[in-house]
Amino acid sequence: MKRTLFQEFSKGLSVSNPVFGLVLGLCPALAVSTSVSNAIGMSAAVIFVLTCSNIIISSIKRLIPKEIRLPCFIVVIATFVTIVELVLHAYFPNLRTSLGIFVPLIVVNCIILGRAEAFACRNTVMRSMFDGLGMGVGFSFSLIIISVIREVLGTGEILGIPVLAKAEPALFFVLAPGALFTLGVLIAISNHFRYKRGQTVKLKGGCH
Amino acid sequence: MDVNFNKILTIIISMVFVNNFILSKFLGLCPFIGVSRRTKPALSMGAAVIFVMTGSSIITWLLYRYILVPFHVEYLRTVSFILVIATFVQFVEMFTLKNFPALYETLGIYLPLITTNCAVLGVAVLNINDFFMEGYSVLASFSYSVIQAFFAGVGFTLALFLMSAIRERLDLAEIPECFKGVPIAFIVASLMSLAFMGFTGFRF
């Protein structure tokens, strides 16, 4: 049963959601989600790298021997990540400083390598592009949710605009422990809905 | 600047406690959640990571200093570093398989996974950011980088070990269904991270 292109796109948003469903791509999800603007910047970068590398890998899949596929994928992904690094350096230096070390770390983001291995090297360019877009948008979705929660509870603002009227923000949420806590609770909530829907597979987490 | 003992001590404390790779920098989370259920595999994973981090940091430092900088191609840093790491892990895997098959059995699938461990690439990039500025002699830059990499691995192992010890107990506790497994692990990690924050002002 072949999925439609739209379904390739939308599966990244719900069932196979990278962060909540597959527990991938955690490192940036926690470190970068201190503010919504950072999250948006990181999301844009990841969507770009994921989609482009999916397209390229899918286009050259016939030329890559099975035995060296991983190094080849890595080089392609790293190239796009470096392009993002250079562009950020020149045109968005503030974003570059806030995202810091996590820009080059996009290359080891399990999501991108995972999709290349599981999908892009077996499917057409069109499908791979939509898969990349879907997964990227799904990732952004979770990243933005986490950062909205953290920024609102932690500083009382979103994108610099104050939203909490009288309550004092809890600094805990913008610091390291808050990130882990928020993620834990969100995954628990997501689990709750999955179990209700009857999916009994428990998450193991990590890259495969 | 020459090699300064005080600085070395600062690096050690920073990497193991204050800026712990997992609990405060969030590098290396994927294996943290995946591997930390039992203490034995956690320690083996930790040892492997320390080895890979130190080894690949040495190679990437040399690569950066003697090839990338002289040819003014610093922007090839990300690509070359990740390739070096992937190759290094490959060699380590082949070497372990051939010479220490028992060890290979214990580590199993974790070894190739180390390639995508944010911590390994993270420490390599961190070394470049921290120690390639004006004023550091070649020897100082190199030794600080190696020490930083080694102790980052130690910090990683420490967090992993503590986590696995806690999770072994957690398995016997009564936890609501939707929290079982990954979510409660994160909440425990958040408490550990809170505790480690107490190290922030540590100074000599």
Next chain:
Amino acid sequence: MFRYALILMTICLVSAFVLAGTYKVTHPVYLEQMLEEEKQALGEILPKAVDFKERQYCDSSYFVGRDIQGKTVGYIIRAETNGYSSIIKMLVGIDAEGTIVGIKILSQQETPGLGAKITEVRSGKKKPWFIQQFKGKNFKDLNLENIESITAATITSQAIVEGLKKEISKILPYLK
């Protein structure tokens, strides 16, 4: 076997080529924008100066700000001090006697909500209040008691005071 190496090498070469091209395009933009930022920072600290000249001092440098007539308006030095959880880097504008004219904090990683308040801007104002209070004070009179420090961030406040005193007194004899 050899075929594998060849394929991998080709991919690497293509990648290097693409990146070299991107670098060529973006690097000049980056350099230009760094220069802009620095000029702007310097201008913020010494608003009366139109020209800044960099002079070497030990293993770092400082700036001499001059107005239209070429008269020296002030100096801008780099100051670094060990804060609570990070090294705080600042640019400090001073005159020939060591009176502070302006400060700009370049980087800090202090605790958010506590030490990080050194860059906090109160509503209605344009510049961080903690830093503004140093304007007009001579480094010799700098003391933790006669400034408004940040509640629960004593170490950070002290670090800035001590840092300013130390750096200014160190460089003052050498300024030309």
